[in-house]
Amino acid sequence: MTSVVTPNMIKELRERTGVGIGKCKEALEEAKGDMDLAIANLRKAGIASAVKKEGRSANEGMIAVFENNDRVAIAEINAETDFVAKNDRFQTFMKDVVEEMAMTNPASLEDFLNQKSSKDPSLTIDQLRATVIQAIGENIQIKRFLVLPKTADQSIGTYSHLGGKIVTLAVIEGSNNQVALAKDIAMHIAAAAPDYLSADKVPESIIAGEKDVAAGQMAGKPENMLEKIIEGKLKAFYDQVCLVNQKYIKDDRLTVTELVDQHGKQEGKPLKLVQFIRWVVGQ
Numbered sequence: 348m349t350s351v352v353t354p355n356m357i358k359e360l361r362e363r364t365g366v367g368i369g370k371c372k373e374a375l376e377e378a379k380g381d382m383d384l385a386i387a388n389l390r391k392a393g394i395a396s397a398v399k400k401e402g403r404s405a406n407e408g409m410i411a412v413f414e415n416n417d418r419v420a421i422a423e424i425n426a427e428t429d430f431v432a433k434n435d436r437f438q439t440f441m442k443d444v445v446e447e448m449a450m451t452n453p454a455s456l457e458d459f460l461n462q463k464s465s466k467d468p469s470l471t472i473d474q475l476r477a478t479v480i481q482a483i484g485e486n487i488q489i490k491r492f493l494v495l496p497k498t499a500d501q502s503i504g505t506y507s508h509l510g511g512k513i514v515t516l517a518v519i520e521g522s523n524n525q526v527a528l529a530k531d532i533a534m535h536i537a538a539a540a541p542d543y544l545s546a547d548k549v550p551e552s553i554i555a556g557e558k559d560v561a562a563g564q565m566a567g568k569p570e571n572m573l574e575k576i577i578e579g580k581l582k583a584f585y586d587q588v589c590l591v592n593q594k595y596i597k598d599d600r601l602t603v604t605e606l607v608d609q610h611g612k613q614e615g616k617p618l619k620l621v622q623f624i625r626w627v628v629g630q
Contacts, residue, residue, distance in 0.1 A: 352376050360385055365488065366394050367460045367473055394474055406629050408432050408490070409511035413445035419503050420449035421514060422492040423626060427485040437487065440479045444489060447472065452494050459492070493624065497523075501621075504529025508537045511628075518622040519607065525618060528610050532603060534596075536625050541590035544623060549589070557584050590623055 352375040360371040360382060366389055378384035408425035409432050424441045426432045443466055453459035460473040467475065480487050495503060495518070502525035506515045515536040517529045543549050561580035565573055586592045591604040601609070603620065611618035 352380055356380065356382065364389055364394075365486065367457050369457060369461060370394060370473070394471075394477055408628050409438075409441060410507070410514040410626050410628060411441045411445045411511060412505045412507060412514055412516075413442070413449050414497075414503075414505070415449050417497055418449045418452060419495045419497065419505065419516070420445045420492065421494075421505070421516065421624070421626065422448060423490040423628060425486075425488045425490050425629070426483075431483055431485045434483060436479055436482050440476070440487070443475075444472070445492075448492055448494055452496075453492075456489060456492060460489070491626075499523055502526045502529045504531070504533045506530060506533035506537055513537050513628075514624075514626050516622075516624045517620065519618055520621045521611065521618040522614055522616050524614060525610060528607070531597065532590075532606075532620065532623075535593070535603065536590065536623055538596050539590075539593050540625060541593055541623070542588040543590070544620070545589050545591045546585045549585070554581070557581060591620055 352372060356375055357368060357371045360366070360375060361368055364371070364386060366374075370389070371385075374385040374389050375382070378388060406425060407427060407429045408423060410421060410423045413420050422441070422445050424437075424444060426437060431437055443464070447462075447465060448459065450465065451459070451462060453462065460476070461471055464470050464472055464475045470478070476487055476489070493516075495516075497503060500521060500523065502519045502523055504517050504519075504526055508514070515533040517532040517536060519525045519529050519532075558577055558581065561577045562573065564580075565576050568576065586594075591602065591607075593603050595601045595603055595606045598606070607618050607620050
């Protein structure tokens with residue numbers, strides 16, 4: 348058996364076991380490139396104890412949020428069925444994951460999977476995940492995560508919709524006293540589903556496409572009118588897809604920017620909405 352471990356071999360072992368890239372590489376090197384032996388060794392170590400289940404698609408699940416005094420952590424954790432995503436063992440694992448993330452602020456998912464669990468220091472997070480797979484009988488995957496630091500001049504608000512199927516977050520810069528406003532905007536984000544924060548964040552390719560569509564709709568119009576009409580069409584597009592331009596769902600007399608400005612005047616500080624996310628399970 349060859350002792351050369353190639354990237355394709357590591358990729359195959361990862362796909363077959365769900366184990367992190369680093370552990371797959373180590374297992375293949377120890378097994379001198381023998382795929383079956385590497386799998387067997389991973390299973391013996393308790394890392395890939397549910398190897399057959401790992402090959403199945405995990406498209407259901409939930410998005411969890413946790414915050415402490417220093418950070419806010421969000422993670423999407425997938426299972427194969429919605430039924431299992433509501434299981435107490437899955438829920439506990441999900442809660443433990445976001446708490447660990449908020450506490451340790453991992454640099455990458457790979458790093459996080461390889462770190463020791465504070466709940467059981469004898470296990471890595473990935474080994475802990477394997478025990479949950481064993482207990483539940485379904486593939487469990489941590490798909491993505493985000494950890495945001497809390498700062499003295501920011502307010503962060505989160506909102507969970509449909510039991511964690513949609514989770515949103517809004518960051519307001521300029522004050523740490525506007526968490527309630529940030530939460531209200533996070534709720535707006537869940538309902539209004541903006542694609543971009545502001546017009547300057549829209550890719551040029553998207554803008555060019557919208558201009559082409561508008562120009563096509565205006566065929567036959569006088570040339571001197573086209574620029575103004577296209578400009579109006581673009582504004583309507585921005586009002587629809589850009590968070591700061593959208594009409595606030597709780598009071599459509601205000602845009603989201605006007606709402607933030609209103610609160611800034613009340614506090615006596617300039618406020619600015621600087622970041623948002625809208626995660627949907629399986630997206």
